Structure formats: structure tokens, C-alpha cells
Amino acid sequence: MSKRAGKLSFIVCGGGMIGLSVALGLRQQGHQVQLIERGQQPELSSEFGARVSAIAHSSRALLQQLGVWQKLPAERLGPYTGMQVWEHDSFARIDFNAHEVTRTDLGAIVENQLLEHYLWQAAAEAGVTIHSGVTSVAEQISDDQVSITLSTKLGNKQQLSADYIIAADGANSQVRQRAQLPLTFWHYQQHAIVATVHTELPHQGIARQAFTPTGPIAWLPLADSQQISLVWSIDDPHSEHLLTLSAERFTQRLQSFSNNSLGQLTLASERHRFALKMQYCQRWLQQRLLVIGDAAHSIHPLAGQGANLGFADVSQLLDVFAEPREDYHRTLRQWERERKTAAMTMIAAMEGFKRGFAGDNPLLKLLRGSGLHIASRVAPLKQQLMQIALGG
Numbered sequence: 001m002s003k004r005a006g007k008l009s010f011i012v013c014g015g016g017m018i019g020l021s022v023a024l025g026l027r028q029q030g031h032q033v034q035l036i037e038r039g040q041q042p043e044l045s046s047e048f049g050a051r052v053s054a055i056a057h058s059s060r061a062l063l064q065q066l067g068v069w070q071k072l073p074a075e076r077l078g079p080y081t082g083m084q085v086w087e088h089d090s091f092a093r094i095d096f097n098a099h100e101v102t103r104t105d106l107g108a109i110v111e112n113q114l115l116e117h118y119l120w121q122a123a124a125e126a127g128v129t130i131h132s133g134v135t136s137v138a139e140q141i142s143d144d145q146v147s148i149t150l151s152t153k154l155g156n157k158q159q160l161s162a163d164y165i166i167a168a169d170g171a172n173s174q175v176r177q178r179a180q181l182p183l184t185f186w187h188y189q190q191h192a193i194v195a196t197v198h199t200e201l202p203h204q205g206i207a208r209q210a211f212t213p214t215g216p217i218a219w220l221p222l223a224d225s226q227q228i229s230l231v232w233s234i235d236d237p238h239s240e241h242l243l244t245l246s247a248e249r250f251t252q253r254l255q256s257f258s259n260n261s262l263g264q265l266t267l268a269s270e271r272h273r274f275a276l277k278m279q280y281c282q283r284w285l286q287q288r289l290l291v292i293g294d295a296a297h298s299i300h301p302l303a304g305q306g307a308n309l310g311f312a313d314v315s316q317l318l319d320v321f322a323e324p325r326e327d328y329h330r331t332l333r334q335w336e337r338e339r340k341t342a343a344m345t346m347i348a349a350m351e352g353f354k355r356g357f358a359g360d361n362p363l364l365k366l367l368r369g370s371g372l373h374i375a376s377r378v379a380p381l382k383q384q385l386m387q388i389a390l391g392g
């Protein structure tokens with residue numbers, strides 16, 4: 001890979017959907033890019049993957065620009081045209097429909113593994129040098145260069161250098177930790193139980209969410225009109241118990257929260273459990289190190305916005321490197337400021353939803369019911385809620 005005049009070199013650490021996107025985008029701009037991933041390219045499977053993401057319009061636009069969205073098999077995409085949000089055991093309810101914002105859909109549910117598979121393929125084809133099965137174990141970062149040490153599974157060491165390193169190595173980012181970037185975090189004291197569920201009635205392309213006293217439950221419509229992806233966020237004392245229930249008892253409990261809108265439910269996959277934590281890195285730029293995606297921020301999945309925030313980090317970062325600049329650092333500082341503000345706003349919104357719907361005090365329930373009732377009738381308020389759903 002030869003370096004053209006005015007072009008830079010990058011090392012991206014982490015080949016999740018965010019690392020792969022930034023690597024591909026930078027390569028398409030003509031920069032030299034190396035990507036380090038401790039795993040391998042995710043395989044394509046004929047079964048729906050249990051981990052999915054609601055991809056907002058803004059993220060889809062980026063993926064289209066990268067030429068990847070067009071490659072995703074249409075029969076695996078679950079576009080959703082409506083959203084229904086309600087509180088269990090209360091009259092609080094709000095419905096959104098794509099036509100209210102003159103769109104054909106509000107977003108699409110995509111399997112993480114599928115998206116990562118196609119991003120990986122596109123990155124390799126575009127000329128990103130991918131080092132898979134290796135881990136970054138040390139970085140030397142200065143004001144004008146970075147060099148990193150890799151370790152292979154056999155314990156061999158290799159040295160790489162570049163103009164910039166981008167940490168996209170997820171919520172437990174080791175690159176961020178080694179750089180000692182300050183981190184704000186708190187545990188949500190909840191886990192998310194994730195599974196694929198077969199529904200008796202068609203889901204009609206509607207993403208459903210119920211707020212219960214122990215946490216929100218989301219039923220996300222998959223491409224198959226009778227399969228949904230479940231994200232059941234539940235307070236810690238209860239989450240382990242849910243996993244020990246038989247499949248039948250588990251779906252009975254689930255059904256009791258579903259307003260019977262999907263008929264009889266049947267588990268169609270294993271149940272997976274994820275600890276939920278809010279994390280916010282206070283510095284996203286330090287000398288030649290940039291931090292993006294879950295390495296920079298991780299939020300509650302209740303509004304399905306974690307990956308969407310990461311895609312927005314990528315999109316704005318690609319704008320910075322799209323053309324040669326006298327002073328990249330100044331523009332990167334601005335990028336950092338804007339992205340931190342966007343992440344903080346989303347974190348605050350998630351916190352508001354989560355706390356606002358916690359507990360089953362009857363007075364609070366009445367307030368929530370009235371609040372949603374008003375929101376569903378006041379166009380600007382509803383538009384604002386829909387804007388969050390669409391990715392800001």
C-alpha cells in the first residue's frame with residue numbers, strides 16, 4: 001500500500017462495526033489503514049444472530065456512502081415502520097409512525113454479525129490491511145506519531161507505526177486504559193437478556209417497548225414477519241432468575257408484558273445475558289490517539305442508540321480527514337467537542353427515560369401516563385422524541 005502525497009496513515013484497534021466502518025471510510029479517502037482485531041471475520045450463518053442493532057437513518061446513510069448497506073441481503077433486514085411504547089399496567093402509551101416524519105421506515109433491525117461480516121469484506125477489498133487474531137499490547141503515542149506492539153496467539157510480537165491510532169476496541173478498551181484517559185461510569189444495576197423469539201401473530205414491522213417496574217423490554221421486528229429480537233433489560237436481582245426459568249415459563253412471563261399484541265411467544269434461540277453499564281470517556285483525543293464507539297461511550301440499550309452514536313463519531317471523523325489540513329489537531333478538538341456533547345445528550349436522555357419509568361408508585365404512573373398522553377398529542381414534543389429514535 002503506497003502512501004500518496006497529503007495522505008495519512010492510521011492504525012485502527014478493534015474490528016467491531018465501528019472500527020471496521022472508520023477503517024473502510026479512511027481507506028476510501030486514500031489513506032493508509034491497518035486494522036487490528038483479536039478475533040476473525042464473523043461468519044455468515046443461515047440462522048438469525050441473537051445480537052441485533054436498530055440502525056437509524058443517519059447510520060444507514062453512512063453505510064450507504066461506504067457501499068456496504070447495498071450489499072446486505074434484503075431478506076435479512078428488518079425495516080420498522082412503527083414504534084409502540086407503553087407502560088405495563090397503566091394507560092401510558094405513545095405510538096410513532098414513519099409517515100409522521102414523511103419516511104418509509106423509522107430504521108432497520110440488522111444482525112451485528114451480518115453487518116460486521118460485510119464491513120470486513122468491504123474493508124479488505126478496499127485495501128485495509130487487516131491483522132486478525134492479534135491483540136494490541138502496548139502503544140507509544142507522541143505529538144507526531146504512534147507505534148504499537150502486537151501480540152499474536154503464538155506469542156510473537158510485531159511493531160507497527162502510523163500517524164494516528166484510533167481506539168475502537170469496545171467498552172473495555174485496553175488502548176483507552178493504557179493511555180489512562182479518565183472515565184466516568186456507573187452500573188445500571190441491570191442486565192439485558194437477549195434472544196430470538198417466534199411470534200404467533202406477525203409483528204407488522206413495529207418495534208415495541210414496554211416499561212415495567214423492573215426495566216424496559218423491547219421486541220424488535222426481524223426480517224421474518226414472525227420473529228422478533230428480544231432485549232429484556234431487568235434489575236439485577238431478577239436477571240439471573242430469568243435465565244434459570246424453563247423456556248415455557250420464560251415466554252409466559254414475557255407474554256404477560258406484551259399486551260398480547262404478538263400472540264403466543266416461543267423461544268427460538270439461546271438466551272444471552274449482558275451487564276449494562278454507562279461509560280463516558282472524558283478525553284477522546286490525546287496527542288495522536290482518537291477514541292470512538294463503545295470505547296468512548298456506552299449507554300443503556302433502551303433506545304437502541306449505542307451503535308448509532310458510534311456511527312456518528314465515524315461520520316464526523318471522516319469529514320475531518322476528507323481533505324488535507326494545515327492543522328488537524330484544531331479540527332479534531334472541534335470534532336471531540338461536538339461528539340462529546342452528542343454523547344452526553346444521549347446519556348442524559350437515556351437516564352431520564354430509565355429513571356422516569358422506574359418503580360410502580362401509582363402517582364408517578366399517573367404522571368407518566370399523562371406525560372405520554374400529552375406528548376402523543378403535542379406535535380413538536382412528539383417530533384422531538386421521534387428525532388431521538390431516528391438517531392438525533
Ligand SMILES: Cc1cc2nc3c(=O)[nH]c(=O)nc-3n(C[C@H](O)[C@H](O)[C@H](O)COP(=O)(O)OP(=O)(O)OC[C@H]3O[C@@H](n4cnc5c(N)ncnc54)[C@H](O)[C@@H]3O)c2cc1C
Nearest residue numbers: 014016017018038053054136169170293294304306307308
Ligand atoms: C443488549 C444490547 C442491545 C443493543 N442494541 C442496540 C441497538 O438496537 N442499536 C444501537 O445502535 N446500539 C445497540 N447496542 C449497542 C451496540 O451493540 C454497541 O454500541 C456497538 O456494538 C459498539 O460497537 P464497537 O465497534 O464500538 O465495539 P465492539 O462491538 O465491542 O467491538 C470492539 C472490537 O474490538 C476487538 N478488541 C477488543 N480489544 C482488542 C484488542 N486489545 N486488540 C484487538 N482487538 C480488540 C473486539 O474483539 C471487538 O471486535 C446494544 C447493546 C446491547 C448490550
